[in-house]
Amino acid sequence: MQGLENIWWVPILPLIGAVMNGLLGYRMGKGWTTFWALGTTGLSFLIALAAFINLLGMQPGARIFEKVLFVWIQAGSFTAEAGIQIDPLSGVFMLIVTGVGFLIHVYSVGYMGHEDGYPRFFCYLNLFMFSMLLLVLGNNFLLMFIGWEGVGLCSYLLIGYYYQKDSAADAGKKAFVMNRIGDFGFLLAIMWIFWVIGSIDYTTVFAAAPHHEGLLRVTKYGPMVVTCITLLLFLGATGKSAQIPLYTWLPDAMEGPTPVSALIHAATMVTAGVYMVARCNVLFNMAPTTMIVVAAVGAVTAIFAATMGLYQNDIKRVLAYSTVSQLGYMFLACGVGAYVAAVFHVMTHAFFKACLFLGSGSVIHGMSGEQDMRQMGGLAKKMPYTHMTFFISTLAIAGIPIFAGFFSKDEILLSAYMGHTPGHIFFWILATIAAFVTAFYMFRLYYMTFSGQLRAQDHHVRDHVHESPFVMTVPLMILAFLATVGGFLGLPSALAPHVLADFLAPVLNPAAAGGHGAAAEGHHLSWQMEAGFMAFSVAVAALGIFTARYFYEVRPEAAEDLAKKEGPIHTVYVTIQNKYYVDEIYDFIFTNPIVAFSRRALWKFFDVKIVDGTVNGVADFIMDLGGLIRGTQTGLVRNYATVMALGCLILVWAWIKLW
Amino acid sequence: MIMMNNYLLLSAALFVIGAVGVLIRRNLIVVMMCIELMLNAANLNFITFANYHHKMSGHVFVFMVIAVAAAEAAVGLAVALALFRNRETVDVDEVDSMKG
Numbered sequence: 001m002q003g004l005e006n007i008w009w010v011p012i013l014p015l016i017g018a019v020m021n022g023l024l025g026y027r028m029g030k031g032w033t034t035f036w037a038l039g040t041t042g043l044s045f046l047i048a049l050a051a052f053i054n055l056l057g058m059q060p061g062a063r064i065f066e067k068v069l070f071v072w073i074q075a076g077s078f079t080a081e082a083g084i085q086i087d088p089l090s091g092v093f094m095l096i097v098t099g100v101g102f103l104i105h106v107y108s109v110g111y112m113g114h115e116d117g118y119p120r121f122f123c124y125l126n127l128f129m130f131s132m133l134l135l136v137l138g139n140n141f142l143l144m145f146i147g148w149e150g151v152g153l154c155s156y157l158l159i160g161y162y163y164q165k166d167s168a169a170d171a172g173k174k175a176f177v178m179n180r181i182g183d184f185g186f187l188l189a190i191m192w193i194f195w196v197i198g199s200i201d202y203t204t205v206f207a208a209a210p211h212h213e214g215l216l217r218v219t220k221y222g223p224m225v226v227t228c229i230t231l232l233l234f235l236g237a238t239g240k241s242a243q244i245p246l247y248t249w250l251p252d253a254m255e256g257p258t259p260v261s262a263l264i265h266a267a268t269m270v271t272a273g274v275y276m277v278a279r280c281n282v283l284f285n286m287a288p289t290t291m292i293v294v295a296a297v298g299a300v301t302a303i304f305a306a307t308m309g310l311y312q313n314d315i316k317r318v319l320a321y322s323t324v325s326q327l328g329y330m331f332l333a334c335g336v337g338a339y340v341a342a343v344f345h346v347m348t349h350a351f352f353k354a355c356l357f358l359g360s361g362s363v364i365h366g367m368s369g370e371q372d373m374r375q376m377g378g379l380a381k382k383m384p385y386t387h388m389t390f391f392i393s394t395l396a397i398a399g400i401p402i403f404a405g406f407f408s409k410d411e412i413l414l415s416a417y418m419g420h421t422p423g424h425i426f427f428w429i430l431a432t433i434a435a436f437v438t439a440f441y442m443f444r445l446y447y448m449t450f451s452g453q454l455r456a457q458d459h460h461v462r463d464h465v466h467e468s469p470f471v472m473t474v475p476l477m478i479l480a481f482l483a484t485v486g487g488f489l490g491l492p493s494a495l496a497p498h499v500l501a502d503f504l505a506p507v508l509n510p511a512a513a514g515g516h517g518a519a520a521e522g523h524h525l526s527w528q529m530e531a532g533f534m535a536f537s538v539a540v541a542a543l544g545i546f547t548a549r550y551f552y553e554v555r556p557e558a559a560e561d562l563a564k565k566e567g568p569i570h571t572v573y574v575t576i577q578n579k580y581y582v583d584e585i586y587d588f589i590f591t592n593p594i595v596a597f598s599r600r601a602l603w604k605f606f607d608v609k610i611v612d613g614t615v616n617g618v619a620d621f622i623m624d625l626g627g628l629i630r631g632t633q634t635g636l637v638r639n640y641a642t643v644m645a646l647g648c649l650i651l652v653w654a655w656i657k658l659w
Numbered sequence: 660m661i662m663m664n665n666y667l668l669l670s671a672a673l674f675v676i677g678a679v680g681v682l683i684r685r686n687l688i689v690v691m692m693c694i695e696l697m698l699n700a701a702n703l704n705f706i707t708f709a710n711y712h713h714k715m716s717g718h719v720f721v722f723m724v725i726a727v728a729a730a731e732a733a734v735g736l737a738v739a740l741a742l743f744r745n746r747e748t749v750d751v752d753e754v755d756s757m758k759g
Contacts, residue, residue, distance in 0.1 A: 630759040631759075632759075633757070633758060633759030634755060634758055634759075635754075635755030635756060635757040635758030635759070636751070636752060636754075636755050636758075637751050637754070638681075638682060638683075638685075638751055638752070641681055641682055642682050645678060645682065
C-alpha cells in the first residue's frame, strides 16, 4: 500500500527532531527548537494518521504490513531485522503515541517556556517519541527491547530533568534501577524464546507457538516452558508498567516536569507493558498459570494503589497512584483474556489521564509551582478552561456514563466477572472496590483543588493565580473532547457493535477474526444483565463521588475528625498515609543489606584491602627496592668515573683471562 | 734507535697519570687537563703502532682524536664557565645536585 510504505518515517521523524535539538538546540534559538520539536512530531502524527486510514481500507483479515528496512544482526542461525510492522494493535498504539504526544508537545511549549533547558527538554521528549514508536512498531522482540530500553533511558533523563534537585536525581535513579529489574526478565524471556523457537520475529514466533512441542511439553505444573517465558515477560511488564512489586518508582517519578508525567508516566510509556502482554497474547493464552498471576497482580495493584492515593496531598502524586491503579485494571483485563478491553482502557486512559496531568500542570503553573492541594481550593472561577476539562476527565476516570472511562472500565469489570480464570469473581470484587475508591480520591482531588476557598496564605501566590495561555488550554480541550467521545469506539454489545474489538480481533483474537469481537470474548450476556451491570458500576462510582463530596465539600472537618480519632481507623489512616510502608520494607529487605554489604565488604574490605592493597603494595615494593640502590647515585662525577674505570679494568682483566 | 717498548711505556705512564688525575683531583680545569693527557697517551700509542706496522690508519685515528679533543675542550670549558658563573666554584665535589 502506498501510504504504508512510508511508515518508517513515523519513528524516524522524532529522531531527527531529537538530533537537531540535541546538537544545535542551544545555538538556533527557541523558535527553531519549537519548530523542530513540534514539526517532526506533528508530521509524524499526520503520516501515522494516513497510514491508519490506509489500514482501515484493507480487508479486516489482511490488515498487516511488514517492511524490513535492513538486516541488523546476523550471527549463525540468529537473525535480527530492523523492520517495521503495522497491524491493528500497533496502529492503535501508534496513533495514541503520536496524537497524545503531539498535544503534549504543544502544551510543553507553554509550560516549559520559562525554563533554561528548553532545547534539552525537547531533545529528550523527541527521543522518547522515537523510542516509544520503535517499541510499538518494531517487527521483532529485539526491536521492542531496544525501544523498551530507550523509553526507560528517556524516562530517567526526564525525571531527573531538574538535576540540581537531589530528590529529582534520586527519583530518576530509582526509576532506572527498578526498570532494570524488570528489563532483565524481559531480556531472559527473549533469549528463551529464541532458544526454543529459533526466531524472534513476531510473525514466526506467534505462528509456531501454538503447535510447538518445546513450549507445550507438559509437566506436573502444566506447560512449564511457556509459563516461565510468559512470567519473565510479565516481570518486564511489572517494571515498565509500575505493577506490584516494582511500582514504587512511579510516584517518585513525579519529580519530573508535568508534561513528562502526562506523556511518559500516564499516557504512553507505562502502557508499554500492556502492549507487550497484548502483543504476546498467543503465548499468554497458552499459560493458564501466568494468566492467574497477571490477573491477580493487576487486581491487587488496582486496589492497593487506589487506597494509597486516598490521603496523598501532592496533586501529582494522587494522579500517579491513580495511574498505577488504572494500569492494574489493564493487567486484570489481560489476565482474564480480555485483551481488547485492556487496549481500550489504554486508549481512554491515555486521553483522560493525559488531560488530568496536563490540567494539574496548568494548576501548578497558575499556583506559581505549588503542588500541595491543601494550599489550593476555589480555582474553578480563576481557571475556567482548566476546571472544565479537569472536571470532564475526572468524570471519565470515575466511570460516569457517556465519558470514555466508563465504557472501558465497565468492559474490564464485566470481563473479570465473566472470565474463565480461576478466582475471577474475587478479582472482580477487588476491582469494583477499587472503582469506588477511584471515584472517591479523584473527587477528593477535584473538590480540594477547584471548590471552596483558596487556602494559600502567601499573597504573591494568591494574587498571581491565573488561567494558562491558549497553547496550554487548547491541548486540554482536545484531550477532554477525546475523553468524552473516545468511549464510543467500544460501546457495550447490547447497544452497538464494538468497533474497537472488531478492529483488533485479527491480532488479539485470531480464532474469532472476522466474527463479532465482543461476542468472541465470551460476552454472551442478555441486555438486561448488561444494563444491570452498568447500573451497578454507575452506582458504585456515584457512591464514591458522594462520599468525597460529603467529606471534602459539605463537611470538610468530618474527614479530619475521622483521621484524628484514636482507634483502628486512625491506624489504617496512618498506614495508608505512609503508603503501607512499602518503601521502608524494600529499604529494609533489599536496599539496606546491599548498602551494608557494599560498604563493609566491597568497599572497606575488598576495595581498600585487596584492590588498593595490591596496587599500593606493588608501588611500595618498587620504592623499597629503589631505596636500597639509590645510595650509589651520589651525584659526584668522580665516583662515577672511578666506577667506570674499575669496570673497564674488570672487563680488560676478564678479557685477558678468558681469551 | 729507541725501542718501541719505550714509547709504549711512556704512553702507559702518561695514561695512568691522566687517569689518576681525573679520579683524585677536584678542580674541574685540572680534571679536563688530565683527560687531555689520557687522550694524548692514546694518540702516542696509535702513532707507535702505525709506525711499527707501516700503516696510515693509525695516523688517521690520531687526527680524529685531536679533532674530538678540541671539541670536548670547547664544550668542557663552556660548562666550567657556566658552572663558575652560577656556583662561583669549579670544585667537582661541590657539584652533586643530581644525587639520588
